[in-house]
Amino acid sequence: MRSSRRVTPSGPDTEAPSMTSMIDVVFLLLIFLLSFRVLEGRLDSQLPKGGAGPGDVADLIEPVDVRIEVDRGRPSGFLVHVWNRAVPIAELQSVVRGALSIDPETPVRVSTGTDVAYGHVVTVIDKVMGAGVTRVVFAG
Numbered sequence: 001m002r003s004s005r006r007v008t009p010s011g012p013d014t015e016a017p018s019m020t021s022m023i024d025v026v027f028l029l030l031i032f033l034l035s036f037r038v039l040e041g042r043l044d045s046q047l048p049k050g051g052a053g054p055g056d057v058a059d060l061i062e063p064v065d066v067r068i069e070v071d072r073g074r075p076s077g078f079l080v081h082v083w084n085r086a087v088p089i090a091e092l093q094s095v096v097r098g099a100l101s102i103d104p105e106t107p108v109r110v111s112t113g114t115d116v117a118y119g120h121v122v123t124v125i126d127k128v129m130g131a132g133v134t135r136v137v138f139a140g
Helices: 020-039 089-102 118-130
Strands: 064-070 078-082 085-087 108-112 136-138
Touching: 064 089, 064 118, 078 089, 085 089, 089 118, 108 118, 118 136
Parallel strands: 064 108, 108 136
Antiparallel strands: 064 078, 078 085
């Protein structure tokens, strides 16, 4: 007569692992993940909308406007305006330094005309950063 016992390669007396505990863990993980998925969009927060709050001092400081224009008549190929006044590139650093002497946190807003090469923008930013500016903003 044959035995009803099944013989496995590891031996006749080994038992298959219980799947009950693994199913319990998977079920708990499923409940945990689904519950957080439901709560994801419902947490109330008091965050300000769109950037800094109304009390931000940096918004009250008038930035130094630096505009770069193409000027093919100049050897450099471009012209720099600070507050709508033409400034030679050699004097740009001293003009910006003068504006920073009033308030060292003054930002510089750089804008460009059409067809200005990136190399000219990099030259102007290097001069501005050399003056000690910590905030450079690009106008759109």
